[in-house]
Amino acid sequence: MEQQIDANLTMLDYGVIAVYLAIVIAIGVWVARKTRTGEDLFLAGRSLGWAAIGFSLFASNISTSTLVGLTGSAYTGGLTVSSYEWMAGIPLLFMAFIFAPVFLKSRISTTPEYLENRYSRRVRLYFSGLTIVFTVIVDTAGGLYAGAVVLKVFFPDLDIWMSCVAIGLFAGIYTATGGLRAVVYTDILQAVVLICGTGLTAFLMYQSVDFSWESVRSQVPEGHLSIVQPIDDDTLPWPGLFTGVWLLGFWYWVTNQYIVQRVLGAKDLSNAQWGAILGGILKILPTFFIILPGVMALVTLPDIQNSDQVFPIIITEVLPSGLTGLVMAGLIAAIMSTVDSTLNSSSTLLINDFLTRPEKEPDPETAKKWGMMATLGFMVIAIAWAPLIQYFGGLWAYIQQAFSVLVPPLVVCFTLGALWSRGTENAAFWTLIIGHTLGLVVFMLNQFGIWPLHYTISVTIMTAVSAAIFVALSLRDDTPDVREDALWQRADAFDTPATTAPVLKNVKTHAILLILLMIGTLVLFW
Template identity: 35%
Template sequence: MISTIDILICMAYIVGIVTIGLWYGAWKRNKVSGANSNDYFLAGKSIKWPMVGLSLFATNISCVHLVSLAQSGFDTGLLNGNFEWMAAFTLILLALFFAPFYLKSGVSTLPDFLEKRYNRACRDWLTIISVFSAVIIHIAFSLLAGGIVLETLFGINMYISVSVIAVLTAVYTIVGGLRAVVVTESIQTIVLVCGAILITGACWLKIGGWAPMMEVLTQHHQLNKLSMLRPAGDSSGMPWYAVFLGYPVLGVWYWCADQTIVQRVLGAKDENHARVGTLFCGFLKVLPVFIFVLPGLLAYALVQKGLLDIHTLNGVDAQGKHVVNSKGIYTLMITQLLPTGLVGLLVAALLSGLMSQISGALNSISTLISFDMYKRFAASTTDRQLVRVGRISAGVALVLSIGLLPLLNRYESIFNGLNDIIAHIAPPITCVFLLGVFWGKASATAAKLTLWLGSLLGVVVFALGKFYPDSALGHLPFMMTAFYLFCFCLFLQVSLSYVYPVKHTAQSQVLYWHSAWEPLENKGWPGIGNYKLLSALLVLTMAVLFWIFR
């Protein structure tokens, strides 16, 4: 339980964010453009690069990351930091190849792009999958992580606490649209990062620095916890080759083909702002390993030295063995290592992650439902009607997400549960987008069948792995599952593209890069803001970091 002062700080933060979201999203938007759907869903395409980068980062980082990455740091060390650092490479792909392409095509949603490049069936399928993934991955898992923390800190039922926060977030998101989302996310990113740095510093000071932690890891034969790239056969199930083969499949879908993420890029002022903002996010992705994952590893060392009491996390598994429910480790770090007042700031940071993730996903869902579903059957609909439909669909999605919490809470690790689901969703979408953007011979029929059959296979493989956990599928690491499913989809689409040859329309003829150099013809801004220079610098930075923590 936390003090009255900390509770007041949290309440003040929530009221402040909701007020800013309502003012900036509703009052200012109506003052400028009234009920214009382009302004509501894409912020009038006026977002500059700092907000593009901060908003991308905030939409990606949520309570799931603060809670589950600390849990993974406690359990397996820095290993899951691969998901953060590998993201930099897919963000480079987004900046160099996908972002300029999406802006050039003038689409409002990614399903809209698939229809122009392939056909209507592809658009409809991606819309369904995108809404499904936004509800589960971006909202429900975030609510679960936030609920665990809030229940532990305040003693309030998890479902009640997250419902209240979700409704408050939905108020300014549904009223204000993307402009409200981007502005509040930019603020929340700063609060979230400051809070994460605060808890990292508290852990660091408590244990006494790097040397005492290394001493603990050496004594307990846990030096491998510092390694990001594990050898083949590692007990984690995520050896180095699984990272480099499997992550790109997940990453291209998440960063380059997921509406919730890419919508910030679609709202950019121009191509240069989109590219530089995306690369800015790539540099920000260096931080999570040090401020989200490392605190969990420091907590492990603190426990071994008797400086952090985890008796409240002790339990017994189904086989009667003593286990530690590490889902709650972040909460213990907050309550045991921080003084009154700072606890409130940390909870505000957690709420930042939770609210920014929910707001981004709700805006994405409302855009997809309005443009890709409702407008199809009501082509003459007005902007005001589109906005109203978007608001209603966001509210329904929020209710569905809350209803999924008991099911998702069955996963022992929130982060692994999240990526396990992504691994079975992403492969066909990643395949269809990559071939669609880079290969002119990719046909509409082949894309449609790849999406259908690839998604069906993903569901079958997921179900078999859960119903038969002792089978080969049950033991296959999710990263390798994603890679194998992607290989199947790639073979399927390429083969079917020759069986059913492409028949380009005047529109689709220009909706793929005719050479790998074509998207790089734009010289970009001069000096340090040049997207080519920033891309090279980001690659070099990540290569050095992986070498240090190999």
């Protein structure tokens, strides 16, 4: 039986939320007036600086399911779930030093476009179509559903369908008119609100246990304050921690259009690299601002029966008037950030990958009009699908089951495509087909208990299998399509101004800082 939550929102709280929504609307209107072409809509005119990129990466990733799901998982399973946050730094390092140079020097608009440059159009369209389906059905609809569920906790009379419609319309309209620039600028605001709101919540939770680590350690179950868990752990076994987590993150941070779009919109390569590293550094914060408070709630709020209610209860029990409204604005920010990003990226993929050909380039105004129509169309689909997610056995399971099938062959095709010139088009196409078919088989076997391995371990195994398929098929091809001028073969492909800048501006210095922060987090909570 679920606990009843008394939100106790005051007029001050409602005022804070209203001010936040008003600012978002103002940003959308202001940016819409400056959005004139398809490139403005899809890539912010390639004008984004490193700070905007880094904060937008962070805000787009911190969804409602992150705030609610991670806090609840920390309450029931401990700190091990923090690995999905701080280990994002590993794929973001790949982005900064390998893929950002390849992507930006190729002047691509979408990640599938890279696959056409490297392999063929059929590989591009396969990946693009798959990404659109998963982005709209999983990410956008999942963000709408998570937002509706959380709002219903605070406002029990709200209907999930109506909440999905309201959220979808609000985010969809300013995204359709303002494009990526509107998304990124609102993301900066959302990142600040999220950091301030969760930071204040975390401080008050630490205060509730008298800032005593020993007090927390003595009152929580054994292993709750440890990241590294036994191999039979249901939440995250240690083999999955060191291999599967960052592989899942590789898909998200390196190949997923709705995240990578910020990097593609950078004003230059140095800003793209600095932005990627800043995103990785910001991803250290959720361990201390979101996940640790979830563990501490076991001490101060020990009788919560439904883990999904841990974050809402913390807000209502700990925060004073006004700050509750700030954190509620943070929740709304997380909802909007996920929905606006996924809608914009889906329309970008549809227009650039399916409706645009070299011999049939639409004029800038037409591209903008198509993009707006696509965004609104995907918004309608996501709104219609979102409420159905409640029948899939939980949001977290829904998302993880979907992406554990999708990820392995994509990681292989992108990585070996960039680093191994012998890889062929035929190998890439059939690796995707065979890898996804095998992934579906493993998924079905897992549902019937025949394949008992944790999904993070399954992802590792399937990535190795996909790599073997790719290499074998490439070596078997008697006429490999290796191009002498290919970007990934050139010695200067990965040379950038940011790697030769003075120490404080050198991206290598920032990368070392990120690596030290990740190692420090692992050692601190080993």
